[in-house]
Amino acid sequence: MEWLDSVKWDRDGLVPAIAQERGSDDVLMLAWMNRDALAETARRGEAVYWSRSRGRLWHKGEESGHTQTVHEIRLDCDGDVVLLRVTQHGHDPSIACHTGRHSCFYRRLDGDRWDAVEPVLKDPERIYK
Amino acid sequence: MEWLDSVKWDRDGLVPAIAQERGSDDVLMLAWMNRDALAETARRGEAVYWSRSRGRLWHKGEESGHTQTVHEIRLDCDGDVVLLRVTQHGHDPSIACHTGRHSCFYRRLDGDRWDAVEPVLKDPERIYK
Numbered sequence: 001m002e003w004l005d006s007v008k009w010d011r012d013g014l015v016p017a018i019a020q021e022r023g024s025d026d027v028l029m030l031a032w033m034n035r036d037a038l039a040e041t042a043r044r045g046e047a048v049y050w051s052r053s054r055g056r057l058w059h060k061g062e063e064s065g066h067t068q069t070v071h072e073i074r075l076d077c078d079g080d081v082v083l084l085r086v087t088q089h090g091h092d093p094s095i096a097c098h099t100g101r102h103s104c105f106y107r108r109l110d111g112d113r114w115d116a117v118e119p120v121l122k123d124p125e126r127i128y129k
Numbered sequence: 130m131e132w133l134d135s136v137k138w139d140r141d142g143l144v145p146a147i148a149q150e151r152g153s154d155d156v157l158m159l160a161w162m163n164r165d166a167l168a169e170t171a172r173r174g175e176a177v178y179w180s181r182s183r184g185r186l187w188h189k190g191e192e193s194g195h196t197q198t199v200h201e202i203r204l205d206c207d208g209d210v211v212l213l214r215v216t217q218h219g220h221d222p223s224i225a226c227h228t229g230r231h232s233c234f235y236r237r238l239d240g241d242r243w244d245a246v247e248p249v250l251k252d253p254e255r256i257y258k
Contacts, residue, residue, distance in 0.1 A: 018156060027147060077226050081145075083234040104207070105203040105204070106203075106206070107205075109132065109203070
């Protein structure tokens with residue numbers, strides 16, 4: 001598939017993929033994709049990432065139920081970063097983070113320390129039973 | 130500085146940094162930061178990245194004038210991705226991309242091809258004189 005050849009994969013065969021929520025425009029998370037993950041994401045219309053820790057394809061929400069419908073896939077000027085416009089499913093308000101928070105970017109720099117500024121919406125032990 | 134030790138730098142000493150525009154909430158770009166770049170960004174309140182192609186600190190806008198005021202710095206759950214909330218300066222409407230476009234994510238997947246869906250707001254030859 002030619003469109004996949006336009007992507008500049010890094011030396012590990014990966015690119016960063018940003019998930020931005022449609023509606024709120026919140027940046028929910030950044031994960032990684034290899035060629036198969038991006039192809040699967042486009043085919044299914046649901047986010048499939050490459051889990052670097054597990055070394056395998058990771059259909060986001062496969063354990064948590066917190067899947068992501070992908071409405072749009074964008075590529076940046078250098079061809080080495082992907083941006084997804086998603087609907088985050090499985091909880092209302094939406095949870096993208098494995099800590100049970102809405103967004104993975106819940107720590108904000110305040111002077112010389114990181115403050116957690118977003119609440120846990122659901123106990124992770126109840127997400128990953 | 131202890132807060133910098135909370136960041137999980139990759140094997141090259143870098144983390145991806147997403148710049149999101151305050152107001153529009155548009156994701157403008159993703160660039161990379163090393164420890165010095167993040168420290169400088171926090172100190173100045175302006176985005177300073179690590180240019181992987183040039184192998185040096187890159188004060189965004191140093192050539193183009195398209196600087197970024199940084200209102201907020203966030204860190205994700207794994208500590209290996211940074212999110213900046215910025216005001217993009219130097220042109221109205223704002224230009225973050227070296228191609229003269231608002232956002233670097235101007236290519237959208239349409240079936241099996243990438244379509245450029247954002248206009249060039251200023252000729253790059255006029256940006257980088």
